[in-house]
Amino acid sequence: MPVPVAVTSILTSMVTSSTVHTEALRRAPVTGTALQARKKRPFLLDLYSTSVGKKYAMAISGIAMMGFVLFHMIGNLKMYMGATALDHYAEFLRELLYPIVPKGVMLWILRGGLISMLFLHLHAAWSLTKLNRHARPVKYQGARDYQVAKFASRTMRWTGIIVLAYLVWHILDLTLGVVNATGTNGEFVTGEVYNNVVRSLDRPVVAAFYVVANILLGIHLFHGAWSIFQSLGWNNPRFNNWRRGFATAFATIIVVGNVSFPIAVIAGIVK
Template identity: 40%
Template sequence: MAVTTGARPREAARERSTLAVLWGSTVGKKAAMAVSGVVMLTYLVFHMLGNLKIFFGPGDLNGYAAWLRTIGQPFLGHAWFLWIARVGLLLAVVVHAVAAYQLSRRDLAARPTGYRHTRARSSYATRTMRWGGVILALFIVWHILDLTTLTVNPRAEAGHPYQNVVASFSTWYGGGIYCVAMLALGLHVRHGFWSAAQTLGVNNPRRNRVLKLTANLLALVLTAGFLCVPLAVMTGIVK
């Protein structure tokens, strides 16, 4: 009996899932950040392309928004696809944020006091990612309240995304918040793409130049693509 009792803790330790062990390691958390970052990046590309339909008029953007709610029918119910995508995206955001926070705490706990003065470039990238992440997290909350639940949109009307976007960006604070967030997004994507490539083992001396160029180009395209919508509304190009 004594042997059986003593063996239980060891058996329980062996039965810990591989996923839990991976999550508990620094490498696992970095991998989780990289994979969740790729999921969010994919969403951002399609979201930006959808936003650009605003330049084709209310019919195109409103029709596109209505079409999104019919994806998967009749197998899926009305707007089910959107909710599945939202839940998946939320999980990716939570995993990304929690892993980033825990890695940051580990880094601070392991770092000697004098280390702070030795790698200015890495410190800059780390600070950019950290504060960019905070800005984007706050923006996500605002964006949902503004254009999803329509809680803070001054002239929101359910079922009319074109009109709601114009109403939001017609205010100095609506357009201003969006522009600041998109600049933070560009920096976050630029540093994050390169970090993800390193974590997933995609980079090597031959590919590094191409990967850095891709990171810069992707960040520039996303930033410009997202910024052109509020700027077009604020300058009267889109009404």
């Protein structure tokens, strides 16, 4: 018996509707998880989530801080030119982009950028340490070959911690004056950089601390300047001598310059 046309049409419509509905269920996410999975993170965050990205972050932040350390030391050499020269230099820094921005604002922006680089450097170092430990949870069973892993690289973590403590002290001492309130020449005075430096470094214990801290800073800088090229992928063996020479020269310049300040004050050359 032939099926009426109307019934055939209804059956066809039902089958088509069922097929479309099934296909929609197959394609549509049951929850929002599938939609979230399609969302991509910003490129820089995605890169930083990898070990390569963290090494790049350490290298770039390290370069920024190396630049600061170098120019900071060069500026402080004005101490040998007398109080007027050093105080004028400090005033110049406070007046950066003035009157476009109020006095001191640009200097604090630069300080904020430097602190951001510091935290990025610390976080990248901590994250890489965790990744390395996760990759090798079992310690080396035999003696390691320290011919390649020199003293500077093996003590990188500890010199970094001590340098961080030195940086905190340095800010409390010569930026905020919190620990620079006692001395034979009066109290800490904002803007009188020369007198503040001399008053602080005239204390033998503080001078010794600055000397030791800057030697450790030099060790940290030596390995940092050496490993920057490796972190960025520029580690061709043909350039190893050049890399070592650069790292040695940079660290030596910083140490000699910074260590000279407390020695000059204690020796009475700067007073």
